Amino acid sequence: MRKELAEFGLETAANLGTSYADIRFVDGERRLVSVKNGNPDNISHTSESGYGVRVIVNNGWGFAGSFNVSKDGVKEAVDLAVKLAKASSTTAKGEIKLASTKTVEDRYESDVKKDPFAVPLEDILETLVSADEAFREVSPHVRTTSGRLLARVEGKYLATSEGSRIEQRIVFCGGSGQGYVMESGLVQRRTYEINPRTMGWEYIESHDVPEMARDAGKEAEMLLKAEPCPTEIRTNLILDDPHMYLQIHETIGHASELDRVLGTEADFAGMSFLTPEKLGSFRYGSDQVNFVADPTIPFGLGTYGYDDEGTPARKVYLVKDGMVNDYQSSRETAAQLGLEGSSAGMRAATPVDLPIIRMNNICLEAGDSWKADEIIAETNEGILMRTTKMWSVDQRRLNFQFGCEVGWKIKEGELTEMIRDPTYTGISYEFWRGVDATAKDDWTLYGTTGCGKGRPSQGIYVGHGAATTRIKDVRIGITGRL
Amino acid sequence: MMQGIDMAKKAVEKAVNMGASQAEAIILVGSTALTRYTHNAIHQNVVKNNTVLNLEVVIGKNKIGTSVVNSLSENAIDQSVERAIKIGKISTPDPDFKHYPEPLTIEPLPDIYDSRTANVTPEERAEAVKTLIETALDHDKRVTWSTGAYTVDTGTYAVANSLGVEAEMTFAAASADIVTKAGDDAVQGSGYRAARSLKVSDFDFGAMARSAAEDAVDSIEPKLIPIGEYEAVLTPSATSTLTGFMGRLGFSARSYQDGFSCLTDKIGSQVFDEKLTVHDKGRSLETFGARPFDGEGVPKGTLRLVKDGVPENLCYDNYTALKDGTVSTGHAMSKAGSSYFRGFPMPMNMVVEPGDAAVDEMIEDTKRGVLITRFHYVNAIRNDLAIISGLTRDACWLIENGEVKHPIKVMRFTDSVLRVMKEIDMIGGNSTVEKLPSATLPALKVAKFKFTGQSEF
Numbered sequence: 025m026r027k028e029l030a031e032f033g034l035e036t037a038a039n040l041g042t043s044y045a046d047i048r049f050v051d052g053e054r055r056l057v058s059v060k061n062g063n064p065d066n067i068s069h070t071s072e073s074g075y076g077v078r079v080i081v082n083n084g085w086g087f088a089g090s091f092n093v094s095k096d097g098v099k100e101a102v103d104l105a106v107k108l109a110k111a112s113s114t115t116a117k118g119e120i121k122l123a124s125t126k127t128v129e130d131r132y133e134s135d136v137k138k139d140p141f142a143v144p145l146e147d148i149l150e151t152l153v154s155a156d157e158a159f160r161e162v163s164p165h166v167r168t169t170s171g172r173l174l175a176r177v178e179g180k181y182l183a184t185s186e187g188s189r190i191e192q193r194i195v196f197c198g199g200s201g202q203g204y205v206m207e208s209g210l211v212q213r214r215t216y217e218i219n220p221r222t223m224g225w226e227y228i229e230s231h232d233v234p235e236m237a238r239d240a241g242k243e244a245e246m247l248l249k250a251e252p253c254p255t256e257i258r259t260n261l262i263l264d265d266p267h268m269y270l271q272i273h274e275t276i277g278h279a280s281e282l283d284r285v286l287g288t289e290a291d292f293a294g295m296s297f298l299t300p301e302k303l304g305s306f307r308y309g310s311d312q313v314n315f316v317a318d319p320t321i322p323f324g325l326g327t328y329g330y331d332d333e334g335t336p337a338r339k340v341y342l343v344k345d346g347m348v349n350d351y352q353s354s355r356e357t358a359a360q361l362g363l364e365g366s367s368a369g370m371r372a373a374t375p376v377d378l379p380i381i382r383m384n385n386i387c388l389e390a391g392d393s394w395k396a397d398e399i400i401a402e403t404n405e406g407i408l409m410r411t412t413k414m415w416s417v418d419q420r421r422l423n424f425q426f427g428c429e430v431g432w433k434i435k436e437g438e439l440t441e442m443i444r445d446p447t448y449t450g451i452s453y454e455f456w457r458g459v460d461a462t463a464k465d466d467w468t469l470y471g472t473t474g475c476g477k478g479r480p481s482q483g484i485y486v487g488h489g490a491a492t493t494r495i496k497d498v499r500i501g502i503t504g505r506l
Numbered sequence: 507m508m509q510g511i512d513m514a515k516k517a518v519e520k521a522v523n524m525g526a527s528q529a530e531a532i533i534l535v536g537s538t539a540l541t542r543y544t545h546n547a548i549h550q551n552v553v554k555n556n557t558v559l560n561l562e563v564v565i566g567k568n569k570i571g572t573s574v575v576n577s578l579s580e581n582a583i584d585q586s587v588e589r590a591i592k593i594g595k596i597s598t599p600d601p602d603f604k605h606y607p608e609p610l611t612i613e614p615l616p617d618i619y620d621s622r623t624a625n626v627t628p629e630e631r632a633e634a635v636k637t638l639i640e641t642a643l644d645h646d647k648r649v650t651w652s653t654g655a656y657t658v659d660t661g662t663y664a665v666a667n668s669l670g671v672e673a674e675m676t677f678a679a680a681s682a683d684i685v686t687k688a689g690d691d692a693v694q695g696s697g698y699r700a701a702r703s704l705k706v707s708d709f710d711f712g713a714m715a716r717s718a719a720e721d722a723v724d725s726i727e728p729k730l731i732p733i734g735e736y737e738a739v740l741t742p743s744a745t746s747t748l749t750g751f752m753g754r755l756g757f758s759a760r761s762y763q764d765g766f767s768c769l770t771d772k773i774g775s776q777v778f779d780e781k782l783t784v785h786d787k788g789r790s791l792e793t794f795g796a797r798p799f800d801g802e803g804v805p806k807g808t809l810r811l812v813k814d815g816v817p818e819n820l821c822y823d824n825y826t827a828l829k830d831g832t833v834s835t836g837h838a839m840s841k842a843g844s845s846y847f848r849g850f851p852m853p854m855n856m857v858v859e860p861g862d863a864a865v866d867e868m869i870e871d872t873k874r875g876v877l878i879t880r881f882h883y884v885n886a887i888r889n890d891l892a893i894i895s896g897l898t899r900d901a902c903w904l905i906e907n908g909e910v911k912h913p914i915k916v917m918r919f920t921d922s923v924l925r926v927m928k929e930i931d932m933i934g935g936n937s938t939v940e941k942l943p944s945a946t947l948p949a950l951k952v953a954k955f956k957f958t959g960q961s962e963f
């Protein structure tokens with residue numbers, strides 16, 4: 025039925041004078057099981073079936089999204105999209121050009137061994153409750169605990185007026201848990217994370233979730249006795265866990281989105297300091313820094329076969345040997361800048377959202393000389409930080425500040441005292457120019473299901489990868505009052 | 507065609523017939539129409555229709571299952587009921603759940619739906635955008651481009667539960683905003699204005715654009731200032747960031763019960779400056795989010811949050827209220843879809859009592875301070891101390907000895923909301939009051955505001 029409706033939609037659009045049209049059907053299922061203090065907090069199953077129609081008329085864009093999956097609904101949506109495009113065209117400044125992409129008929133599926141929706145809810149609950157108990161067993165000062173496991177499957181069918189017909193089935197699973205501990209008015213939090221990946225439930229089962237919770241509980245207790253982060257110092261910073269994904273996400277991920285660079289997000293999320301004249305000439309990081317946008321990485325949360333414009337997934341070097349090399353782009357923005365083609369970066373968060381440029385898997389490539397344990401062993405003085413607690417970055421992605429749940433001082437090559445409430449700040453390119461070691465042996469895929477962008481706001485899943493990394497001369501301990 | 511409330515009742519009835527001891531159905535049918543522009547042209551023109559049925563069932567005393575679907579067909583409702591009950595049977599008991607809200611009289615609030623607003627056409631939105639763009643360009647030759655959006659949200663929200671709650675409302679709301687740029691890229695000035703109303707007839711697009719253009723021109727060639735402590739004159743937009751964190755981190759019963767509220771053990775104490783009095787006026791049309799009832803069908807009303815600087819009350823939904831042995835204050839968030847703050851009651855209609863100062867008087871009263879248009883990307887570092895960090899955005903200026911000296915580059919602040927709101931020098935009069943998404947409030951002048959970092963533009 026989806027295919028017939030898609031053909032009907034494209035035909036209707038063509039009859040209304042569109043120069044381009046696409047229609048994207050999405051059937052999604054999402055299962056969330058969350059517990060709080062060992063009791064169910066939200067056990068829900070969400071189903072959504074809908075579509076979005078995108079058209080160009082007289083060099084104006086129009087988009088309509090609807091959950092009315094019927095011939096009448098499609099007709100109404102196409103009519104509305106055309107009307108919107110005509111209204112847009114009244115302010116058009118020039119021709120809308122789309123970078124070329126090959127026309128394909130194809131099918132892509134995530135590599136799933138165990139269907140997450142076939143796993144009994146009882147088993148999922150038991151895992152979460154066991155984890156909750158494990159945290160509490162080792163944490164006498166626990167105030168609240170929570171945990172969640174999430175699975176999503178998304179079936180997409182994209183048809184374009186240029187002739188592409190693409191089916192995809194994307195599946196991902198992930199989860200996390202945390203506990204708050206409290207003593208003498210001091211509140212601390214420790215989180216454990218099963219970074220979501222495009223895999224089946226076999227991925228969740230590869231983790232000993234209660235053991236992860238127990239380790240987090242122990243560290244939460246230790247945080248109540250830990251010294252606060254030293255204030256206003258500059259030293260080596262080492263990042264080796266999922267917090268690294270957010271550092272990448274905020275400072276190179278969003279900064280290299282070409283819509284931000286060209287100003288189409290300027291009213292809301294903001295722009296980027298990585299302006300086009302910097303392409304090929306601006307040093308964004310040290311020689312050891314290589315960032316890629318790569319939706320072909322196996323099991324990454326941003327792994328897919330095609331983006332929502334039908335561009336085949338491809339790997340793009342955003343930063344190569346420290347120099348700005350390329351952007352995450354769409355067909356339109358790539359054409360505006362005269363790039364080789366779209367980076368295949370367009371996605372919509374729901375069936376009824378407009379596709380916009382979204383990160384896929386934005387990764388810092390592994391180094392080629394250091395082992396992770398050697399990086400710490402070779403650090404005379406510094407701080408290791410783990411697990412994001414706070415994040416903030418300016419609208420051009422220059423000044424950032426992060427807070428983490430926990431840190432450890434490093435002295436003469438060894439982790440020593442634990443510290444609480446660590447924070448650090450910097451300017452993006454200065455920070456990445458300070459990278460002097462990236463491990464070759466512990467590169468890991470991370471991800472987040474809630475990257476927010478666009479108007480109306482869209483929250484989408486994106487992947488990141490990184491290895492243990494040392495950054496020199498970082499400003500640490502910002503508030504001075506913690 | 508069956509109304510939302512009828513469908514919600516039908517879903518509840520089916521759930522009870524299939525063995526649920528209690529059930530609650532929420533239905534949202536709505537649309538967002540948004541015309542977005544940048545570089546003086548419309549680049550995004552969208553209508554997003556939305557349909558959500560959120561069904562929660564209770565099995566036995568307190569085993570809960572939830573199903574969410576985006577269709578209201580007979581078949582979808584049946585499947586949703588079956589699925590929710592299946593989940594509820596598997597679920598384990600939630601000892602803190604007692605029951606859904608009981609019915610209370612809800613006074614209708616028909617003024618939250620203006621048919622003129624609900625029916626703004628794409629052509630009308632495009633015309634308004636043209637006015638915004640052209641007025642800004644015409645204002646000053648140094649203006650280069652503008653960006654922003656004109657949005658209209660409409661919808662019907664219905665709640666029914668098996669204890670007899672039956673509530674339905676239809677709403678329409680509009681917002682428009684503009685960021686205008688002036689000067690060369692290297693020394694670019696930036697002005698921001700936004701307007702929100704339940705009636706589009708309130709909008710003066712030309713005036714908005716002129717003000718934004720004026721700020722853009724006046725903020726060309728911003729300079730760096732040292733990090734450190736400053737007095738600060740905060741526009742309503744900037745102030746609303748602080749009151750927003752007060753609401754979320756302080757006045758939510760959920761954060762209080764969970765132990766990380768910044769007001770833990772401080773209710774009834776002199777926490778804020780004596781000049782500060784804040785109410786949450788849930789159904790007042792002086793707020794942008796006026797509603798007759800909350801996300802679970804409890805009537806909204808007025809709750810005093812702060813009196814002369816002393817916090818007095820917490821915001822409860824039904825779940826957190828029963829846990830504390832009290833009654834809901836009508837602060838349940840929407841349960842339609844996967845709202846980020848679902849289950850996290852908080853004030854969404856804060857009204858700060860105005861004072862009598864004009865912004866010019868605040869500037870005159872400032873020895874060494876800053877005038878801040880708005881904040882960007884603010885997050886909490888310590889919930890319990892309400893320490894937050896973020897950045898300034900768009901036009902900001904340095905003030906010295908009672909005079910605006912020059913525009914300043916983007917600065918990072920890191921400070922405690924409790925500390926900043928403890929020393930309020932002046933509160934703006936009625937002429938400074940603005941209606942923002944979660945608060946209606948005047949400009950403020952505070953004695954201490956700490957900048958901890960600088961950006962480069």
